[in-house]
Each structure stands twice: as C-alpha cells, then as structure tokens.
Amino acid sequence: MKLSKERKIEVVIFIFASLIILSSFVSFRSIHVKFHNKTGEDIDSLVIAGTFIGSLKKDQSTEYISFKEFEFDGDLPYEEISGTTNNKKLDKLHWSWCGTERNTKSKGSYIFDIRKAVNDEGNPSLFLVAHNKKIFWEEK
Numbered sequence: 812m813k814l815s816k817e818r819k820i821e822v823v824i825f826i827f828a829s830l831i832i833l834s835s836f837v838s839f840r841s842i843h844v845k846f847h848n849k850t851g852e853d854i855d856s857l858v859i860a861g862t863f864i865g866s867l868k869k870d871q872s873t874e875y876i877s878f879k880e881f882e883f884d885g886d887l888p889y890e891e892i893s894g895t896t897n898n899k900k901l902d903k904l905h906w907s908w909c910g911t912e913r914n915t916k917s918k919g920s921y922i923f924d925i926r927k928a929v930n931d932e933g934n935p936s937l938f939l940v941a942h943n944k945k946i947f948w949e950e951k
Contacts, residue, residue: 842881843920847872847942850896850927857894857925859939867894867925875920885912887946888923888939896927896935904928904936906948 814822848854848867857864860878867873882890884907892903906928922942930936940946 841877841879842916842918843875843877844881845873845875845920845922845942846939847922847924849924850937852896852927854894854896854901854925854937857892859892860890880915880917881921882913882915885914886941888921888941889913890939892925892937892939894925894937899935901927901935901937904930904938906938906946 844859846859846864846867848869848871850869852869854867854869855865857867859876860881862876862878864873864876881888887907889907894901923939924942924944926938926940926946927935928938938946
C-alpha cells in the first residue's frame with residue numbers, strides 16, 4: 812500500500828503534534844528544582860531524591876532538574892539527600908519525626924539551598940531549605 816505525498820505529510824504532522832502534546836503533558840507533570848550549595852564546602856557524589864547530581868562546588872548552583880515528585884513536610888522540603896565533603900559521607904538530617912504533614916508534590920518550580928547541620932549523634936548531615944530562607948531552628 813502506497814501513501815500519497817499529502818497523506819504522508821498529514822501523518823508526519825499528526826505524529827509531530829502528538830509528540831508536542833505528550834511532551835508538554837510530561838513536563839507539566841514534573842517538579843523542577845534548582846539547588847544552591849550553601850554548606851561552605853564542595854560536595855561530591857551528591858544524590859537528591861534518588862537522582863545522582865554529581866559534584867557541586869561551594870556557593871554554586873545546579874540548573875533546574877526535573878523530578879517526577881518531591882517530598883515535603885508541610886511547606887519544607889524533606890527529600891532524601893546525601894553527598895561527600897572532605898572525604899566524609901553526609902546523609903540527610905532527619906529533623907522531623909512526625910509524618911502528619913508529609914506530602915509529595917509533582918508539579919511546580921522551586922529553588923532550594925543545601926545546608927549542613929549536626930545531627931543528634933554529633934555527625935554532620937545535609938538538609939534542604941527554601942533559597943535564602945532559614946529553617947525554623949535557625950530563626951532563633
């Protein structure tokens with residue numbers, strides 16, 4: 812079965828339009844996040860929300876990165892984060908033990924700072940906070 816030139820053009824246009832609509836739907840159904848390293852140190856092997864970011868120098872930022880979803884505790888970012896600074900592995904600071912306000916967001920754009928704090932065992936850990944904002948324990 813041979814298609815006419817006009818029919819081929821219609822099929823190509825239909826496929827192209829379908830791809831544009833599908834890609835728009837996919838991009839609107841994801842959350843876009845930019846991260847600033849505010850730890851005062853270079854971070855190597857940075858992983859956030861299961862996504863390998865790589866190295867992030869101190870006071871530098873990533874481009875926007877797309878995630879299917881991102882975990883929050885209320886309005887505060889509470890996603891898994893880990894990395895290495897000065898050859899020491901740093902994990903997520905578990906600052907919230909209550910789960911009543913935990914939620915996931917799957918759309919929108921955010922900018923977060925990566926910060927460092929000491930956990931209950933005295934080990935340095937990483938946490939996320941809104942860009943240029945303080946988390947509740949820093950405000951005192």
